[in-house]
Amino acid sequence: MGPCHSDLHYMLPAGARLAEVPGLVARGAYVVVHAPRLHGRTTWLRGLSAGLAESGAWAVVRASCRPKRGASEGAPAERALLEEITQAAVEQLPAELRPPPWPPSYDVRFAGVVLSAWARACPRPLVLLLDDVDLLPREARASLLVQLRATYEARPRAAPWSVVLSGSEEVRAAAVELLDPGAVTALRLPDFTAAQVAALCAEHTEETGQPFQNEAVAHIAAISGGHPWVVNVLAREIVEKLRPPLRQPITAAHVLAAAERLRGAWI
DSSP, X not given: OXXXXXXXXXXXXXXGSOTTHHHHHHTTOEEEEEOOTTSSHHHHHHHHHHHHHHHOSSEEEXXXXXXXXXOOSSHHHHHHHHHHHHHHHHHHSOGGGSOOOOOTTOOGGGHHHHHHHHHHHOSSOEEEEEEOGGGSOHHHHHHHHHHXXXXXXXXXXSSOSEEEEEEOHHHHHHHHHHSOTTTEEEEEOOOOOHXXXXXXXHHHHHHHOOOBOHXXXXXXXXXXXXXXXXXXXXXXXXIIIIOOOTXXXXXXXXXXXXXXXXXXXHO
């Protein structure tokens, strides 16, 4: 389904999940946020990025580690990541906060040097948000983590002040192993609570006037287990496929019918 957009989808604010992360960033922590696929990691990271950037205290850049087509293990992947970060900085930062040019012949085994040079030149502390770190080839991922550890004590003058790494459980394990245990905080992006499911349903009600009965909300929360993707798919099946008339409330029967339709489609 891809990340959600506030102008197209019902969404929870980033602070509703892992509200402690901005405080960790302010203290200069290196944070690993892990969760299974389709758990809303990218959507959450975008919200975090926007909130941090609004403060004006840091140079905040969010970049994806998803490899481009044709990328391979080792140095080429690390070079591609640096290029992705540089392009993200061009798109997200004013000129005075962007990284200085680096030579085309630069030895990409030392990406930490590029980040250090950027931190030295940047008038604000650098905050780097890296998404899909689990998709970075293992050798390049290990190299990046080792270099972040090597430069950690130099922050903020000559290293990113804070780094947030978003990925799978594998990323958490690698970060705990290769970063300084005292420097990294590992957090799991939580499932939606029943109250958060109700808040999303209330957004539909506010826009359309069609309420969800309490029992219907409870069924959505129970059937989905709070998994964000399942919550959204189930609600979309109700309002877009079953399409009960807006003058009628959405009931538990609607939820059960939608769940049965989805089971039939997935089996």
